[in-house]
Amino acid sequence: MTSEQQTGKPVANDAVPTGRHDPEGRRRQIVHAAAALIPEVGLAKLTHRRVAERAGVSLGATTRYFANLEELRVAALTEMSEVLEHDLATTRERFERDGVSPETLTDDICEFLAEHELVRISIELVVAANADPTLRPLANLWSEGIVKLLTPSLGEAVARGIVLIMDGATMNASVNETPLSREQLSSIFAAILAGAEKPERAK
Template identity: 35%
Template sequence: MTGASRGPNDPGRRDRIIDAALDVIAEHGVAGTTHRRVAEAAGVSLGSTTYYFDSLHQLLTEAFNRLAESMSARYRELLDEARDVAQARAAVVEIICGPRWGSPRELMLIYELYAFSSRNPDVLDVTRSWMRASRATLGEHFDARTARALDALVEGLTIHNSMDSEPMSRADVAAVVEAVSRGA
């Protein structure tokens, strides 16, 4: 009779588990992420994590995929608003310097994604897919070579600015974006 007292099915449980996995990764890193911690953060039973995900590796992969999709959507939103190259350059500067791109939590998750994907080919596919999406979005405003360079610039300057005691100023970032994209 335990099934009768269980209550209605929880259609959002799987998504809550994925979101909780990102919270746990941000707080404890991939190395400190366990099914138990994720279940606790999601407010579900430990069995729910193994019911929805065959392994912790699968859960981590899906969590990182959700992160990449979310970040890519914001990236695309900013560039979709651009109507010319000057506005596209301003959007790239906003991605690097502005608050819409990535919170400290999201940057921590990105660092974890990069480290984890360097040793896991299926997660490397998540990273590569994200790069392709970013370059395609940039490619709507810039040639392929410039889009690739700007994508690398976004990643590099974002990482450097998050760790540097004296981050590059918005004006300096704008000058670098202009130099990289000149003639595009």
């Protein structure tokens, strides 16, 4: 997986030119700022004041467009999930081009773990979903997307097992300075695939 910086996708804190006659642009600017702050400071420390400072707008502007902090958080989390969705599209391209193997699985998760922002986005979405069940689809978007990509080649049970390893590696990377090594992950994937039965193809 690669980050949006590597693929050319606009990053969450790209500046959006706005003016008093562009309310939608101003709203996007505020959401971009919040989406950039959450991976840095966490949901618990997100405030209207911090968002206003990052967006370069007045404090009143944030409360004008978002009646409460929860509304702003949801908008920012939704934008953050789009970053993971873009990353998922890159993963799809890799598996379609190179196939599913211990090597491609390892390459994919290692690139993901190397992107601190992507790891933080994943963790913050899970934290938000624990507090608000309506956000679970956003938190599960990446994991369920990987399951869907892997199931045709490996079967659903193996696909979910691999995703559990990826989720665990992501959690591990969020609390440790050094993520699991390429060698560790490759050996885990190789062991899983070695024992996996090929799913029967529909005739």
